[in-house]
Amino acid sequence: MGDIVVIGGGIVGLSTAISLSRRFPHARLVVIEKEDRWAKHQTGNNSGVIHSGIYYKPGSLKAKFATEGNRQLVEFCEKNDVNYEQCGKLIVATKQSELPLLENLYQRGIANGLDISIVDDEQIKQQEPYVKGIKAIKVPQAGIVDYKQVCETMVLLLKEQGAELYLNTEVKKVLEHDHNVEIITTQNTFTASYVVNCAGLHSDRVTKMTGVEADLQIVPFRGEYYELKPEKIHLVKNLIYPVPNPDFPFLGVHFTRMVQGGVEAGPNAVLSLKREGYKKADIDLKDISEVMKYKGFWKLAAKYWKEGAKEMWRSYSKKAFVKSLQELIPSIQEDDLVPASAGVRAQALQSDGTLVDDFFITSGKRSIHVCNAPSPAATACLPIGKEIANRVPEMNISPRWIVHS
Structure with a gap:
């Protein structure tokens, strides 16, 4: 079903998946989301600016x-009604x-x-x-804009491009190996070539699962x-x-x-x-x-x-x-x-008390982690997604990957 797994079904995860599908058109792609619907948290609870x-x-x-992102998002909205x-x-x-x-x-x-x-x-x-x-x-x-509608459109586009999308699938463990990465979830264990962490409010926890060290922690506001x-x-x-x-x-x-x-x-x-x-x-x-x-x-x-x-x-x-x-x-x-209704901002904070001011993206052996993407990430989702996709190295994508039920 896929060679690259994206963790997180908010607007950053979905836009990243779209860019990955364009950069690796022959790779098999999966997006997994722990909730029962897409864009349930930061994306679905912002003011739509x-x-x-x-x-x-x-x-x-x-x-x-x-x-x-402002320009690209407007073009996206025009193109997709x-x-x-x-x-x-x-x-x-x-x-x-x-x-x-x-x-x-x-x-x-x-x-x-x-x-x-x-x-x-x-x-x-x-x-x-x-x-x-x-x-x-x-x-x-x-x-x-209605960011929920943006995400619904992205989901439809991903399905048209052949991506596999899983709701109600929470990540419990991520194991990076030399030649693949295992993503153990509440539903299945996925073995793939690469994983991209866009887990938002839980991005620091997923980062730690892979053994990647980052001097930050998500503090919710x-x-x-x-x-x-x-x-x-x-x-x-x-x-x-x-x-x-x-x-x-x-x-x-x-x-x-x-x-x-x-x-x-x-x-x-x-x-x-x-x-x-x-x-x-x-x-x-x-x-x-x-x-x-x-x-x-x-x-x-x-x-x-x-x-x-x-x-x-x-x-x-x-x-x-x-x-x-x-x-x-x-x-x-x-x-x-x-x-x-209220929203919750996933703000990364460093151990010296400094709030991470910019978007922050880091990498492991076979993983990329979006560790800080609060506002204006929804506006910037398309260039963020392209940047992440460009950071995934050209590799010998395996002809198939494995899902263990």
């Missing part, structure tokens, strides 16, 4: 792949102290090749009548959202973002019009007590124990404890959450918002 690449350090993989819209967004400075940060962000966007502009308060009002700001960056390349009531969605025309704190690796609470309708507000960013913990009450003792025992977490906490405390307060106080939103749209009130 097509990012432009403005935020990321010039020359980084995030900057390169986000800008390339996936619902999307390049509606643009505003990154709004609401106080004088933010103007130098806005200018730095503008220069970063220019360095990343974006066609952006700075607009004044009157121009802000023309685009977003309810926003109060003094200056903003207009980013026409930003957009919205839950992003909590509210949704505007239907009678209040007129307050937001498209995408409205604050100027991000350059010392904190999250973008701040913002407004996102969704392609399927409605407007989301958020997210905050709080430590999740479970890797797949979408509710405050979700706790997994193994997951939280790993975080608490990891020295990198405590170094991170010591550095960002003030920001972390604010995020926690916003998590438990709707009033505090709304106060942050009112910096952008002063007329927003608590009664205008209802709770929406």
